[in-house]
Amino acid sequence: MAISSEINHSLESRVDYRLVDKLVLNTLKPPTVNWYILFVVILACLAVGVSCWTYQILNGIGSSGKSNPVNWGVYITTFVFWVGIAHSGTLISAVLYLFRAKFRMPIYRIAEAMTVFAVITAGLFPIIHLGRPWTFYWLLPYPNQMQLWPNFRSPLLWDVFAVSTYLTISSVFFFVGLLPDIATARDKAETKFRKFLYSVASLGWRGDAERWKHYTSAYLLFAAFATPLVVSVHSVVSWDFAVSVIPGWHATIFPPYFVAGAIFSGVAMVLTLLIPLRKAYNLEPLIRAEHFDAMSKLIIVTSCIVGYAYITEFYVAWWSNNKFERFQFYFRPTGELAVNFWIMFVCNVVFPQFLWIKRLRTHIPFLFILSIIINIGMWFERYNIILQSLYRDYIPSSWGHYNFSWVELGILLGSFGWFGMWMLLFIKFFPSVAITEIKEILPPPVRDPKNLKH
Amino acid sequence: MPGSRIALRSFDNRLVIGTFTYLDDFLKAIDMVKERGLDYKVYTPCPIPEVEKTSANFWSKVRIFTFTGATLGLISGFALAILTSLDWPLRTSAKEIVSIPGFVVVGYELTILLGGLFTLFGLFCLTCIPALMSPLGYKPEFSADKFGLVFKCTDEEARFFIEELRKCHADEVEVRDHF
Incomplete structure (x- = not known):
């Protein structure tokens, strides 16, 4: 159903403090049967993933489809996919906070939760990818009896620093944003368990003027720190490829191309999460047509940047007159893996163009389907980049093949189960829409506006 | 105050x-x-x-914590990368042992990491939570x-x-x- 007619109603005109509390705290009520069914399905996906990883550990990394020369496959694709998903959460919460974009208020909490849980999910994949995952801590710089230190010139080590910093700062930002809302939930908790849970989690927060002053200063600083991370993390991830000399990877366009792609896929994932949440908990008065309209515009912009990057890659390959680059970009849309390229191109560049139609920008079922299409397309983008370049590098004698195994697919499915489990638990136990920040943009209740001479 | x-x-x-x-x-x-x-x-x-x-x-002192943390992070990031490289001088790809451009990433990330953690600590101290x-x-x-x-x-x-x-x-x- 199109709800574009709602666009003219601003958030401020229909909602007051009391309604915000009521709507948001309603999401914390005991789970429904549907929630339990979804949770069981998600746990089943997770169980499949855990079983497959266990199988891989017991039988060796050969049980995945990796081989020479294609030794980065579904795992690294999925790692980049989840890091990308994480990105737009920080964009919505931090960057749009600095720009004072009001449309972020009702959506940023779910986007932040998505960020934290997506980074937790992404962080598993480099470990799963290792032949001996129990040695993952060798990546960390710690004093050891072998007197060895990691190579700080390696982009893989930059990844360790970038992703762990991103996880830490995103989690802190997320937690600090939650504090006053948990305090509100504490003050309205109806059961002893919830009261205890929220009392502990809110750290005894009470919103007096002095605390708010420190809080808003700190929040601004967190946003200022998180903002460069939006750009840096996926840039660093892109350097995993760009710093190498493999045709199709060694390109200076990679950092902006990856960052735009990450925002693109992340905003799509926010829509995938937000639409069912809004429906299930009757959050329509808070998450409204104008918010979907704004996110749709963000999708169009980033889709165009991503499309431009795809075309630029072809142009640069032709212009460089490098035969290996030229071959690579001839191979991608026409070779034996061309289907990956075309899925990527159609899902990421063609379908989002429908959002130029104003009516579709607020058509909820269309947006939901489009968001899933975009995420499929973005997974294939990373699969396309990783696979095609490793398939066909310089010497034909070193060319190879890659067939993903059921183990990899099982772990990919498990990653959705892992992510979904955290999201569902979060939605049930903590406010998934920011109470305090929505109140901040509402006009405070006044008896006579003329009295506000301060 | x-x-x-x-x-x-x-x-x-x-x-x-x-x-x-x-x-x-x-x-x-x-x-x-x-x-x-x-x-x-x-x-x-x-x-x-x-x-x-x-x-x-009043002027919130939380930014003093932030500045301290960020400065400490910047120094410790570069120090970690430089000193450990000198401790284990392994030359790779004909690059300098102390490759400052590569180490910028480590310094940058630790600046943000410690800056953020010190801000959190400052918030806790100043708001008594x-x-x-x-x-x-x-x-x-x-x-x-x-x-x-x-x-x-x-x-x-x-x-x-x-x-x-x-x-x-x-x-x-x-x-x-x-x-």
């Missing part, structure tokens, strides 16, 4: 709690209490610029949709303030014993 902390006058034995629905009434009440030189605490459901101007008009006890006079509705004004005074003053707060359209004025 004058005007923001409840005074510890030894003869104050009453705690007055005013609850307000409307911001303009609330601001009037704050002015009235300020004029009489009493220290007070105000609770609001969210940060409100008008209340901040009257009751928390985790707090085990609820502050005197706090009511659950102050986090929902009401504004709260809390101050200490003498028995005699309390009678006067009850009247004054009612004149300011307080929804409820409560006086508690405080020894």
